Amino acid sequence: MLKESNVRKGFFEHHEYLALKKALPDYLRPVITFAYHTGCRKAEILNLTWNRVDLKEGTVRLMRRKTKKAEPFTLRKQYCKS
Incomplete structure (x- = not known):
């Protein structure tokens, strides 16, 4: 059997994300x-x-730990509003 390494645990279901977002102060919601x-990790953010x-x-260049390269990520339009 293959050994899994660096496996992410604790994904949020959509309803859990919405509940958390609602419970947070306004400045942390974005x-x-x-x-x-x-899907960014805390350190990436x-x-x-x-x-x-x-x-x-509408892009962000995210620095990925595994590749050590900044990879482009396309943002949703609602995040680019000023």
Whole structure:
């Protein structure tokens, strides 16, 4: 049997995400929404800087730990509103 390593545990079901989002203060809701929709880990979000965000193009270049490269991620249009 193959050994699994670095397996993520604790995925949120959609109803759990909505309950958590509702319970959070307003200033944290965009963070949990971004995390939920991108699958980013805490460190990926905390290390994100504005020079990797392009709201006009609707992309974020996420630094992935495994590849050590910044990979583009397309944002949903509602996240790019000013």
